[in-house]
Amino acid sequence: MAKLKIGVFGGYRGHTMINVLFNHDDAELVAVCDKYQPLLDRVKKEAEEKGLNVAIYTDFEEFIKHDMDAVVLANYANEHATYAIRCMNAGFHVMTEVLPCETMAQAVELIETVEKTGKVYAYAENYCYMRHAFEMQMRYEKGEIGEVQYIEGEYIHDCTAIWPQITYGDPDHWRNRMYATFYCTHSIGPMLTITGRRPVQVVGFEAPLPQEYKSTAIARGAGIEMITLDNGAIARSVHGDLKREPASYTYMIYGQKGMMEAARFPDKERTIEGNGIKATYTEQLMHVYKEGEEYCKGEWEDYYPEPPIAKEKALEFGTHGGSDFYATHFFIEKILGRPDGKYAIDVYKAVDMGICGILAYRSVLNGNVPIKIPNLRNPEERDAWRNDNACTTPEVAGDQLLPRTSKPHDEIPAETYAYHKRLWENGNQTLKYGTEFELKK
Numbered sequence: 001m002a003k004l005k006i007g008v009f010g011g012y013r014g015h016t017m018i019n020v021l022f023n024h025d026d027a028e029l030v031a032v033c034d035k036y037q038p039l040l041d042r043v044k045k046e047a048e049e050k051g052l053n054v055a056i057y058t059d060f061e062e063f064i065k066h067d068m069d070a071v072v073l074a075n076y077a078n079e080h081a082t083y084a085i086r087c088m089n090a091g092f093h094v095m096t097e098v099l100p101c102e103t104m105a106q107a108v109e110l111i112e113t114v115e116k117t118g119k120v121y122a123y124a125e126n127y128c129y130m131r132h133a134f135e136m137q138m139r140y141e142k143g144e145i146g147e148v149q150y151i152e153g154e155y156i157h158d159c160t161a162i163w164p165q166i167t168y169g170d171p172d173h174w175r176n177r178m179y180a181t182f183y184c185t186h187s188i189g190p191m192l193t194i195t196g197r198r199p200v201q202v203v204g205f206e207a208p209l210p211q212e213y214k215s216t217a218i219a220r221g222a223g224i225e226m227i228t229l230d231n232g233a234i235a236r237s238v239h240g241d242l243k244r245e246p247a248s249y250t251y252m253i254y255g256q257k258g259m260m261e262a263a264r265f266p267d268k269e270r271t272i273e274g275n276g277i278k279a280t281y282t283e284q285l286m287h288v289y290k291e292g293e294e295y296c297k298g299e300w301e302d303y304y305p306e307p308p309i310a311k312e313k314a315l316e317f318g319t320h321g322g323s324d325f326y327a328t329h330f331f332i333e334k335i336l337g338r339p340d341g342k343y344a345i346d347v348y349k350a351v352d353m354g355i356c357g358i359l360a361y362r363s364v365l366n367g368n369v370p371i372k373i374p375n376l377r378n379p380e381e382r383d384a385w386r387n388d389n390a391c392t393t394p395e396v397a398g399d400q401l402l403p404r405t406s407k408p409h410d411e412i413p414a415e416t417y418a419y420h421k422r423l424w425e426n427g428n429q430t431l432k433y434g435t436e437f438e439l440k441k
Ligand SMILES: NC(=O)c1ccc[n+]([C@@H]2O[C@H](COP(=O)([O-])OP(=O)(O)OC[C@H]3O[C@@H](n4cnc5c(N)ncnc54)[C@H](O)[C@@H]3O)[C@@H](O)[C@H]2O)c1
Pocket: 009, 010, 011, 012, 013, 014, 033, 034, 035, 036, 039, 058, 059, 060, 074, 075, 076, 077, 078, 097, 098, 099, 124, 125, 126, 127, 166, 320
């Protein structure tokens, strides 16, 4: 069988998918597009060392003409839907990085494009495949703790030090424009894949701004979503740049017959080496409680979960708790019509995850009122959202532009962005306390 020919758009985070494609039995990397030449040079060099031929492009319009079966979109987080729609209309299967869409209008158009073209769409929410989250899904599906009553998802990642490296000092970079509840699917996604439930209502909150926001440019608080699921269960999601190290990606679920949770601080370090990649990550102990024949009596299990599917291959990829292999692998399996393709996240589930954050911000801006989450699987629920372009990107929102924070704030001084740009240009330096003094130089 000929290998699937796959191209990657966006070579920074996209390098994760590039690595998987360099080493996959059923697919090959044929093209990469990024406007930042050093990222392309790196891929070219790696491909040559492996004796592979990978075309490189700086222009998407040329890239999309390449002979490919599928495209991975790891470009800007707010532009995925636009490019996914273009790629599916051009005949390609598509997998996108997080997030699925920037607006409600895009959510509708994305779904309708998948339905119209019949192409495979997969959402690369890798946190659903983290060792503990995936294990919870497997055990929940077997009915081991009964139906969900309450669930928590947490993605706390303080990016302050690396902010110049991931925004390049560009005031218009999507990370500099994103609002509190936008980047929500690392915490919400696993709650929906573990339980298989659909969100029906959301109440959003924004925590206070970080006190140094004028020099760090992170002018938004952490995002919190309280979500009602379609069986009445309550889900709590929290994400953002709160203070803790290492980052936290943890989930906890209470069902009618027991509960599962992962340790809040990873404790077992494991170094994985394979395919030229060496990654060290820390494993999270999982705890599972199952009630027995009597009320309030049951048994605990405490263990480190192993990858449940394609274990040997998955173990070669250590990044993001071992989850980074699966998104690309399941996308390939789905295109090939294989059973494990069922673990790829489809467009409806992806949109459910993403619009929780979009609508949570409406709630935040309106005094934390509850907002109903439409079921966009139903065509009759789509028209109400078809022209809803509200977001924080002026070119997309037009007259529906939203503020990037609900909190009173001063504008970020131009010197802050200029300083971040200098740090990035001078060898990707990190941001340190004392930035205020640097800005005055
Ligand atoms: N799932 C995860 O664990 C995880 C981790 C990091 C980033 N991400 C996601 O990956 C995506 C990319 O993030 P990133 O960290 O790489 O930073 P980024 O968004 O700054 O990088 C995007 C890359 O795409 C390129 N690009 C964008 N538009 C382009 C265009 N029109 N033409 C040519 N090149 C273009 C940029 O040059 C850049 O290299 C985002 O969606 C982000 O949410 C996911």
